Amino acid sequence: MRFEVILELDRIARFTGEMSALGDAVDAPASARWESIGPWLHHRPHMRPFAVRTFDGDRTTGIAVLATSTRRGIQRIVKAGERGEPTSLLYDGCDALDHLTTAIGDALREVSAPWVLRLTGLPADSVAARQLASATRSARVAPGSSSPRLDVGDDQTAGTVLSRNTRAAVSKARNRIASDGRSLRLSWIRRPDELAPHLGDIMTIRARRNDALNRADGVDDAELATFRDTVLAHCRANRARVLLAHIDDVVAAYAICLESSDEAWVYSNAVSPDFLRYSAGTVANADVVLSYLADPVICHVNWGAGVQRYKMSGPVTVQRATELTAWSSPTLRRLERLARSAPRRLPRSTGSHRPPPAD
Known part of the structure; x- marks a missing residue:
């Protein structure tokens, strides 16, 4: 089974039929469908598409549509979609998921710049998150946002x-x-x-x-x-x-x-x-x-991320999403952790601390 990296939005759009079928196969949420991903990418030209597609002959077996931008020399790769919305990789069976996560890891290792991958909104206890963490080597899987889900x-x-x-x-x-x-x-x-x-x-x-x-x-x-x-x-x-x-x-x-x-x-x-x-x-x-x-x-009404009073009426289960963060190297991971923990420096004052005279 082979894979390719697709960086052009119009080329990704050619596989919308396959994405729909794969989405049905994994019961992907609506926000992981092309109807959500396409508009999000189209209206954000500063975010560059980064899709990994696995295939066997002419058949698409898996696809992950991501987006990337560069800040301070580091390539930031995220899912194509809003951070708080649920997402899913699209694939056809367990073997296809294994091939897709391996392909994503291989594709990321081909990126020349230092990179950070962050995927939010993955399902609770996500097998995909665990396999991606293994494929990318330096990674962290953590609980994400909470969504009340009503049984109807x-x-x-x-x-x-x-x-x-x-x-x-x-x-x-x-x-x-x-x-x-x-x-x-x-x-x-x-x-x-x-x-x-x-x-x-x-x-x-x-x-x-x-x-x-x-x-x-x-x-x-x-x-x-x-x-x-x-x-x-x-x-x-x-x-x-x-x-x-x-x-x-x-x-x-x-x-x-x-x-x-x-x-x-x-x-x-x-x-x-x-x-x-x-x-x-x-x-x-x-x-x-x-x-x-x-x-x-x-059978279920998902009220979306965030626990609010009106969402908790009736037989509700609060689902916790999974977040994956991966780094191109352990060194970059340590540097980012140090940057987050460093105290923010206040700008040096250039004037007197005395109050202005009263009028």
């Missing part, structure tokens, strides 16, 4: 997946909307042409909510474009469901769910600051749960 399988009911407090909060919100003479409408969208007219509202709500919570993500052009194109790509692949909660004729809250295997991952959900009084976000999140409870295929 056949043995669950509305009374088990939504706590009594959540059900009461939804009832109170609906009553408040009605008592104010307003209307609530919940609708699910799958097709890109249905979603397109609402994307502007969704992106505005996301940006305003992030700003209200003092979050930095989702405000620059690259982030916004990645968000838009990712959602549309998953819609085209029939892997996305989007919930819109309208109060009167205005989008008050939304939830974007990306589906893979038996899991729905809540890629993004937010409420407009204008509708916090009506708990529109709580109403929307509850409908996400109830809709997937009725779904014959989806």
Whole structure:
């Protein structure tokens, strides 16, 4: 079995069909699919693609799509995607995983500059992480971010997946909307042409909510474009469901769910600051749960990284991701550890410490 390193985005895109099939084979999360990886790379020209593909004749047996940048003479290699999102190597069987991790190690040893590889969001107790650590020789495997995962399988009911407090909060919100003479409408969208007219509202709500919570993500052009194109790509692949909660004729809250295997991952959900009084976000999140409870295929709702109160309602298991960090040499690993532990030097003061005179 052979391997190749692909550094051109358009060449990687030629293997989207193979990536889809391999993703199905390993039950890869939606964020490890080309519909997420492609937009992320496209809108970050400062990140250079670095893909390792293993193949047997004309058949692709494994692929890992990474991205690289150079800082201070060190090549930084990461997964192609957001740090907090789940990921997976794509391969066809245990032997293919062994070949792929070995190929990644061999490809990295061919990199001329010192390098650091960091992969976040790998599955808990990841076999791939352990094999990569062995293949790259100087590596560390550690626990990563936590993601609450709700069981909505056949043995669950509305009374088990939504706590009594959540059900009461939804009832109170609906009553408040009605008592104010307003209307609530919940609708699910799958097709890109249905979603397109609402994307502007969704992106505005996301940006305003992030700003209200003092979050930095989702405000620059690259982030916004990645968000838009990712959602549309998953819609085209029939892997996305989007919930819109309208109060009167205005989008008050939304939830974007990306589906893979038996899991729905809540890629993004937010409420407009204008509708916090009506708990529109709580109403929307509850409908996400109830809709997937009725779904014959989806058995789990993954709320995404970060343990928050609203994510912990019902039969939830907190999954801990795995992080792999590998270095081109033990010396570089020691130098990076020393750099992290060194105290930061404060800039030398050039003026007097006396307070200015009062006016």
